[in-house]
Amino acid sequence: MFRRVILEDWHMWVPYICFALTFAAFILIVLWAVFLKKSRVDYESRLPLEDDTDLKDITTNQN
């Protein structure tokens, strides 16, 4: 098998190596996400909503 990998079709292994690469990254990301503190998650997820007063001064159209 190794002779084939080394001398002949090594390119064919690239997809598997790439998979290993991205899978490792994926595991790290999942761990990151899972172990994020709840307070932090709650805080960050509400960041876009901090200013939800922005429609109060908008004039109504009569249509």
Added chain:
Amino acid sequence: MSSDNPTGRKITIEFDDKTTRWFMLASIGWGVVAMLVGVIAAFQLNFWQMNGKFFEWITFGYFQTEGIEFLTFGRLRPLHTNAAIFAFVGNMMFAGIYYSTQRLCKTRMFSDLLSKIHFWGWQLIIVGAAITLPAGLTRGKEYAELIWPINLAVVVIWVVFAANFFLTLKIRREKSLYVALWFYIATIITVAMLYIVNHLQIPTSLTHSYPVFAGVQDALVQWWYGHNAVAFFLTTPILGIMYYYLPKAAGRPVYSYRLSIVHFWSLVFIYIWAGPHHLLNTALPKWLQVLGMFFSLMLWAPSWGGMLNGLLTLRGAWDKLRTDPVIKFFVAGVTFYGMSTFEGPLLSIRSVNSLAHYTDWIVGHVHSGTLGWNGFMAAGMFYWLAPRLWGRELWSKNLANFHFWIGLVGILLYVASMWFAGVIQGLMLNETDPSGTRLVNEFVQTVDKINGLMLIRAIGGTFYLAGFILLVINIWKTVKSGIPVNETREVFDDPEMKKDKMTWSAAFRNDPIAFTFWGLFFGIIWFFLPPGASHMALLCTLAFAALAVYRFKKDKMDWAKWYDDLSENYLPFSVLVLIAVAIGGGIQIIPTITVNRAVNVEDRLQKVYTPLELAGRDIYVSEGCYNCHSQMIRTLVPDVLRYGDYSRLGESIYDHPFQWGSKRTGPDLAREGGKRGNSWHYLHMLNPRSVSPQSRMPNYPWLFEKKTDFKALPGKIAVQQRMGVPFPIMTPEEIEQHAREQALEIAQSLVDEQVKIPLKEGQEGPATASAARDHLAGKEVVALIAYLQKLGQFEEIAPKETPDPVKPRVIKPAIPDENRMTPENVPEIPSVTESEESDAPVAQAN
């Protein structure tokens, strides 16, 4: 987090909403142009007269023409795609980014001047594209057609945008970077990388250049760019917009912030690899095809994770769907995102792709993304923004709701008709008789069969455009009744805020990075090392994995802190994104660039073009013939039966740019050379219906009037030589003479066949045969015929009889030498003589 230590003072800031307004209005304006051009192009595929002849009718015969060069499908289609991507979605994306970034960073944009330069520079680029593309000034690569001076302008303006954005992150008053900003960072970095690599080129004049890559390399780089233009220009920024505007519209936070993190990084890591799925079953090396398919399938997970995250954000707010047009557009947009990202990986399966590729199914797939995802997200965002930017409620919610329904009907008509058309055409093209050795349908029959479906598509597109015009009216009325408003807000200005304090060392020299690097390093070399050493590498991999788990359990807080710090430090974060996308690109492209050179090609090698053929090729590229004709016979039986032997990698190795194409509205031309006479091509260009009655190709009367630019050829050939194309050494005079002589030969053959020379009213034709020959020889049509007749010509490369001398490879024996018996310690075997053997009793021997 900013609320941790609000020791600073409260200040009032005014956001720069003017830039958002400008980009939004520009997006709406260019959106109408892009869609209108798309509708015209769609009708052109049903009615060839739409390529200019219709001017005769609408001017009641005052304007006589057989076709207008600025309006052919080949030139309008690039204008449509560029306008839709860069003008409509580009401006929409900038509007969304400018508005949300300021609020998420709690600061005004870093520089109003940079914002202005960005806006006006981008509009200038679009105007440049709108002028040059119909003029036939193109690089001949999809979504990368713009000529080199405009490419330079794009790079400069993108850098201006990036500088303004990153400097805004630097001066932000919010420690945490919200996930929408991550998507914007990925967009800016990746688009810059893709754009620069795919636009590496050498100019031959102010308006013309050749890309540095050729053939398979160019194909790979192009679709790495093309696919990721969809990923990082049409998807990631819009996902950022989704993560900001959907919670705003729904009035609740995103369903799962943790899922959004996984969504982001998975997309960034996976998307960049999937480009080769545009080249399945072609001459592209198989490992790359497997790679493209593999990673495309993996995309299902993050894409659907993102879609569900978007839709579930509406939990408890679904009642708004009935009344709020913004929510309607967002929900439909996110649903179309899910549908098209389900369909994309499906189409990347090689067997499915063998049916769907080059057909209208792909066109339907692309438009479910652009019309459904991009178009509806844009509409939702504009309807949400307009009241806030002009301080006036939306002029008419009813009209917005009507826009939604008419747009939705338009998309469904478009997409469904294209699905049916694609599948029907694919099946017809692949249909053989029971023996399996003869095709049943002519190409033109398959196009005829889907004529009605193509018309439904054009009608669907018209519906969608009509809906968008309702948006124009609605926004215009809102703008007219309101006044521009720049929002002001009180924020804490805390100079002591601990953000962006992470050092490079802390960012990259730590356990998570070290274990990932070394684990992967040993895992990868395990594949390549000889026995023994490979086992050690595998052991090292496992050891690092075990150690990583141990250290993670022990130092969980440190690891978590690293991750947390990263999301509060925009520069290390951006570098990590760059690494993630660069790895994917590098692994695909670098081996192909280094390995696939002419010297390594086996089997067949493309014959170098003559000067006239090169001139003809430039005309072919300029007219955008690749928009309807491929030059790639796939390794599929129906393709081979229809067009001839499958295309080899070496057969396009000198093609700067490659012209493999992505859609067959007309047949493949890879082996067109020599199939038909010169006069057939001549008549075909003059009026395709004269030789193929059902054809819907435009007439090309200007090719019979415009002169071939012989003088430009020496400069073009010099550039090609610099890029490694083995043109024979010739002086400029010899090049021109060679081209003219070949043109005279072709022209003579046309005169011999007594072709008709098209003349304008009142114009006198050549009086003699030699005058006719001289007249024709200088015309573009002759150069184009020279090129078409060259297609498919190659040299056989015989396999080497004796292999190249290589360093002998030492093969290690299974039993190491030190364990072998030396002659001294080999026990003596008693010799058996013939007589003893024969003397042995038979019973014993048995």
